[in-house]
Amino acid sequence: MIGRICSVCYEMLHVISGWLAVLFQVIFGLWKLSKVPKPRVTFFGGARLKADDSNSKAAHKLAQLCVKNKISVVTGGGPGIMEAANCGVLESNHSNRQRTIGIAMKNLPGEEDVNVCTTGYNIVLRYFFARKWLLINYSEAFVVFPGGFGTMDELSEVLTLMKSKKLRILPIILYNSRYWKSFLEWVNLALKEEIISEDIVKLITVLDSVEDIFAILEKQCKFAKI
Secondary structure: OHHHHHHHHHHHHHHHHHHHHHHHHHHHHHHHHOOOOOOEEEEEOOOOOOOOOHHHHHHHHHHHHHHHOOOEEEEOOOOOHHHHHHHHHHHHOHHHHHHEEEEEEOOEOOEOOOOHHHOOOEEEEOOHHHHHHHHHHOOOEEEEOOOOHHHHHHHHHHHHHHHOOOOOOOOEEEEOHHHHHHHHHHHHHHHHOOOOOHHHHOOEEEEOOHHHHHHHHHHHHHOOOO
16 A cells, blocks of 8 residues: 555655756746747748758748847757758848747757757757647647658647647648648548548648748738737
């Protein structure tokens, strides 16, 4: 009996310590994120894309347009699309360094180190929940570039939170219609089979022009609370 009680107490302490660790990381992350001026836009996308990839170049260009118009850029802090966006801000004007931040994971395969353009301006976390919370809950819009399972996970979570009214309706823009063609076909099939509802489909915008994406971001951020 005593052994059983001790076992339950140990499990409870383990769970509570985990909750406290996550809470601490969220609070710490919020403190650092608060230093990044509003309004903010989150860029999602693959870590494996090279700097000379057309998608990376688009992320770099869009980030430059954002920062030139006083819109801050938030990323996952890793390589690929994330690095392209962070570097777009940094290379636009070094005085804009505070306009971008990378929210990275510690010891994440493929993203072991934060990218060079977030040096001194990053948050390194141990818990996915804390990372996604910060990436999702404090931005005015989301731009999703081609990526893998991690990118799909982030996109799915944003859509689910908006659908369930846990997150206010904000622009979700997918870049590169060719890449997202199969995903959109699946969405339309799921809609036809009545597995998903039409209101979630209406949340998604697909564009191939950086300028068209920026026009949406500019309009959204114009009315954001500063």
